[in-house]
Amino acid sequence: MYHKSECEGFQCEQRMLEESLGQENAQTGLVDRLVGWLRQRSLFVLAYGTGCGAIEMRPLMTSRFDAERFGIIGAPTPRQADVLVISGYLALKTLKRVIRSYEQMQEPKYVIALGSCAINGGMYWDSYNTIKQLDHYLPVDMYINGCMPRPEALIEGFAALQKKIGRGEPSGFKRYRENIDWYKANQRRVLGENMPPDYTYDWYHAGGVA
């Protein structure tokens, strides 16, 4: 079903993560650190429930777990959002929209893959119309495991993401920009005719300026 290349599935993601870890020690300047500190205090999450995981976002945002105290709050449009939470299984139909939403978000932007379905297909491992590995199509910054992960786990995941941002580490959007051809090829493989129009990603090829 998959075209096998030099790596497969989670291995690819692992390799990429390791690559970026290698850069962890790269010195970031004072300004970058300050900027990162400011950024980590405020995360706007695009309110996009893709699968069953969306149900876990509600307790997270409402009174019981109150994500707002960490500066995590929902945003209605991708233009305003910083974080895209892929909450659970991702059907091909939804994938197209998720990609579109992701590309519409303004950098810096982050992707959180929520639950095993988004990480490796989970219980939909042999479904004909869900994708198995989100990181083939979008750069994932944080994986939160579970089926489904509880809000506590979500909070921990967000906290980890905030730490990562605060350290000023390079995040997924840079990876996406640098490896756009790879991502687009993967997307095209599953979407085929349903790819969004060219203008939605052309500018990545032109160095990010349209």
Add this chain to the structure above:
Amino acid sequence: MLEFLDSPRVLHGIYILGSLTLFFIGLYGLLAKRHLLKALIGIAVMELSVYLLFIALATSPGETAPILADGLIDFTGMADPIPQALTLTAIVIGMAVLALGVSLAIQYHRLTGNSDMRAMTELKDS
């Protein structure tokens, strides 16, 4: 026996009655008859009634015609000449109008084969 007829009042009354009758006969002809010529006749009758009225009322019984005959030097007892002159003129004019009317009616009949006044609807509009 008919002496009383000689009194001007009675005589004039009769003339008035007569000319009024004539007038209404003419009017009736004009209003009730559809034939063009009959309408023109009606008009002529109405005109006649007016002439009659004029002549009759302007003359009292016993007056003579206002004609200057030989040796006539006394003008008294003559009828007033003006109404008669005027009536003559009016008759001429009425004649002319009637003649024009009849000629138009004949031409109209020739052109359309119609002499019914109420069927003259060529001018209808709007």
Add this chain to the structure above:
Amino acid sequence: MSLMIKILFLAVSLSPALTLSTWGESLAWPLFGGIELLFDLNPISAFFLLLLALGAPLVALPMLRGAPDRPAYALYALLLLGMQLLLLAGDFIGFFVGWEIMTWSSYLLLLRSSRTDLEGAQSYILFNLASAFLLLAGILVFHSLTGDFRIQAIDQLGGPEPLALAVLFGLAFLIKVGTLPLHLWVPRAYDQAPDIFSAFLSALMSKMGVYGLILLATLFPEALSGLLGRLLNGPAAGYILAWIGVITSIVATFKAISQEDMKRLLAYSSIAQVGYITTAIGVGSSLAIGGALFQALVHTLVKLLLFITVAGIILQTGRRRFNDLGHLIDRMPISFLAVLIGIIGLAGMPPLPGFAAKYLIFVSLIDARWLLLLAAMLLSSTAAFIYCYKLIYAPFLGHANSPEAKTATEAPWPYLVPQVILMGLLVALGIFPGFGIQFLIDPVLTALGLAPIGAPSWGELATPYGGYDGVVLMTVFGTAFALVTGGFFLLRGRMRRAGSPYDLSYAGEVPTADTPLHYGAGMGRELRRIPLIGWILLHTTTGFLTGLTRQSLAAAGLLGGFYGRNPQTWILLAVLLFALALTLVTLTGGAL
């Protein structure tokens, strides 16, 4: 040859300016029997003549495009002649002559458009003639009061005549300015007139009604207070006039919002704007008349600008409905700027002079303690934002909705030159409201016997209630704008221009050309759900007028039955009437 004609025409269009600058002695023309036409220039007429002098060449310029339209040129010259007569007239007969020449020559100009339909043309000429005839009736009442036709205050105020005079004149001028129940001709005419001529109609001809209203106020001692006494702190007669004006502007504003055609929207907006002027004239104080004149000035400039620009758009695209246009901002940038400046002036936003006018009117309303009027006026002036926005959004922003809108180019230069001039004038007047007050408004107020408003400096608008400084305002705003824009670029990161107009946040969807993205004509439709607006938009006076037309045609048909075709009927009728009359005469004893 055609060039000569064009040059001649342009020269004719400059005639009001020439009259204004070279007018010397007063002129008199003996018409007949003790009626003498007097022509003279006083400050009041000079103000309106200035508007004409300004507007006439600017409207003439776009008319020069293409092959010369000789009848239109001739009629335009006649129109200018009529308006100058009207403004210069020192007596009512001259005024009326000018008024009528203006009416019929403008009507004939209206017919030069291929869009004019019978209904529009008829309503234009009949309303305007009704206005003229009311005016004439008023003039005759005036004559019977004073025994003279000279424009002067009447001294005798007893009896019903002065009131009749005010009502007749008032109705005449209110028809001209297009207040509410009498406004029906305005949208039709402005909509159907030749596109350029609409500018003239709205900007200059409606001002003649304003001139008339001001003239009406001068007829009575102490202006309108002389008529019915005073109410609160203003004239009672003016209170009625002011409410007429305000209700007009409220209704017209909501009507404007619901229009789907650029020129109709402008027409209703014109009604609403002139409604403000009516209100201000009703208040009648120095501040109010100053505000009215300022508003007249601004409205002239703004409506010239907007109508000429819209004419340019229609010329280039052939489309006039909001649904058919869109996204012209890139293709017609100057026109966009013109409309932008125009709507800022129209909405009365600072720093453009529309605000100065509104400020004066608001203050005068507070001064007169007519706060309910103030609230009502504010309602229409804030509701005006919606149609202003519609006017700029639907043609220039959003998405191009027709093939023409996608390929249009900027309007030709005869359209652009007036736009640029008018934009400059508006901005300059906005920065220097005191200049306008000092040199344009105050002479008129003095001539009217009112206290001049005065201005400490060119930039400052000062009233007893406080004022503002246009120069400071513009400086602060400009500096803030420059600093914000400059500061923005100091921030890190880069700007990215969207690759396609369809690159929108659309719930993850990718809209296509078929997706209805342009919110042009529909804008404001949801306002119908607000009870008051829904009620207003549901009701029109059209029904009354069509009813009136139908009734008079029915009466015509009925009476036409008399004129039968049968000679016998004619005679019968005559005889019967004769008999009837004879009976009557006999019964009444022979008296005829």
Add this chain to the structure above:
Amino acid sequence: MAFQLTPVWFIALPLLVAFAAPLWVRLGLLMSMLFATPLVLFGLAVSLFPAVGDAPLLETIVIAPPLGIHLHLDSASLLMVALFNLAGVLFASFLWLGDTEPHLRGRGPFVLILLLITGCTGLVLTGDLFNLYVFLEIAGVSAYALSALRRDKTALEAGLKYLIIGSVAAIFILLAIVLLYLETGQLNLAALARDFGDIPAAMQGLIGLLLLVGLGVKAELFPFNVWVPDIYRGSDPAVTSLFSGILVKAFLFVLFHLVFLLLADPAVARAWLMALGALTMLVAELVALRQQDMRRMLAYSSLGQVGLITLALGFASEATTAGALFHMVNHTLVKMLLFFVAALMLRRFLSLRLADLRGVGHAMPVATALFVLGSLAVLGLPPLSGFVSKLCILKGFAEAQAFWPIALILLAALIEAGYYFRWIKVFYDSDPAAPQCRSDDGPAYLPLVLIAGLLLLLGVAPFLIEDWFVQAARALLGRGTILESVLGVQS
């Protein structure tokens, strides 16, 4: 003996010229004589104005008044005579230059037109009641014949109808004359005026009503004017211009001449006449709204103007009378202009229906422009002369504090505007089906342009001839002057 300028020439000359028609035919001078005769008489009339201003001219035939027949030329009648002859000039020049249909160019029409002018002139000049009847019939007969001139169905029908109704009216008038004579033994107008008061009231009423009905039919007053649209519709438009321009004016003049002369106090008849005038005006204007044929529309408009003139004359103040006389002149000029335009359009399009004239403004720009000008003048819009005369009338009413006629007149003008501007709008409709080729036959427009120029001139500078109207109004209203001049001379 020096050639004397006397009123009799106004009647004698056209008669002589008319009856010498065969000679003109032989000489080929028919059209030029038709043109020259009224021109000469018009010149004569204009030259007589100063003289008549001082004292009326009397021309006695056979015996001195009140016994004999005499012609009475005062300012008012001179004004009318001048007007009729001017109309004659314009009409003749239109026929001459316009290359009109042959049925208008023969010997018959020549005689009839001159007779019509003679008859009308006689009507206004005569000082004798029976002469009045004679001239009335002369004018009438020539009008009937002119109306039927084209000899087709519509023209004959119009002629017949005209003849019937006209004869009936004449009978009414004749009856009134008869009764008057029987009561007073007088036929001289001045003497009648002196004696009229002595007649019993009931007889006065009867005579008045007879005259009213008879002259009402002739002068087209509602409700006796029901025949007018048909006749105007059936006759040739050019001829109709004579009816509307001359004939009606003559009868209106006669009506008011009689009223002002016979009644010592015209206030008695004022209410009747003003009511009739107002009715005529309003009804005609309303009915005109629905007309689809230009001739009919113009007929109703003509009626409306007649009503206005009646209203103004009926008020019998000097100002309104002068205005009404001025309005008569204007109306004659305007209606001639409009009917000439109608004639030109009819020749071009063979129809005068509204639907057939759509877009005519593009095919015949000059004619349409002249029509527009004429309409503006009819409506009384400045700077055309209609405005000045209307203003004069309205001012007269205002000065007398009579406001209801003002309201009615303005209302009627508004209704009138309703249909005139509908026609204008349709004329300028851009209809692709309309014939696009522009053709204006030049010389035919000359008299039209002349009329337009006159309208404009009188509108801008009415003071040029203002005196004529004021004097005419004084003469028309000056019952005493007439009595004195006629009877005083005799005694």
Add this chain to the structure above:
Amino acid sequence: MHAIVDSLAMIGISYVMGFLFYGFYRQFNARVQRRWGPSLWQNFFDNMKFLLKTETLTHGPMFFLGPMIIAAGAITTVLFVPFLKDSDWLQGFSEHGNLILIIYLLVVGPLGNALAVGSSGNPFGVMGVTRGLTRLMGLEVPFFLGLALVMLQHETTSVHAIMAAQDGLAQWNLFTNPIAFIVILLPFIASQNASPFDVVGAPVEVYAGPRVEFGGRLLGLLMTQNMMMTVAKLVLVVDLFMGGAGNVPILILKAFSLFLLTASISLVFPRLKTEQTVDFFWKVPLGLGVLGVIATVWLPWGA
């Protein structure tokens, strides 16, 4: 020099007050909802995050200029509202302006921004703008009428003069003209785009409304101006009804108490639809205003 320092101080103070007040509002809101809520500084962080975004998308020059106009409008508004009474400082250019000018300046920015929204071509944005303008039409009438009552009371449009006329607590317009304050209170809340009149930017219904296309630094700018504008409006009402403030702490105190009042009102009411909003404003506050006018102007005991 004085003017420049003064202006910068006013801008700074309004910004700081703005994000602190909004931070408080969010915490207050959270407490009412039995949450912990974010820190007081949260709005500052949010704003900074947006201002520090590295990518910003525009839809053309007008789209870019809109936020600039609205920010410049906000700064102008701030500079034309006197912050302090009887002081040389924090006056800005207020002596060159007046109350009516300020009321109009309050809408300059939003209208400029509306152009940018239209330019983006997003129908949701335009829908939001239309709603905003409709709401403006509703709220402006009673708002202005209430202020007109104050202007009538003092017979001036100058904010300085109105402020100066309120010497002591008893002379506060809040007490001398309570009806005017009640009339403007709800429109004032609406003009702050606060609940229950915040359907303009309904996130689900019209996708955030006017701000749908704005992201990155442009959105940051919009947030900045919003905070400043809120403070400007608060200070204006403090000036007009609460006698102004002699120094900055008093100003903050008064503005905060007013803010607390409005925040308490807006927290407990659910959102109204646009037409409900307008209808409400035209019935209740406007009706009250008309009563106020009748009481002050028409009835015999009125001036």
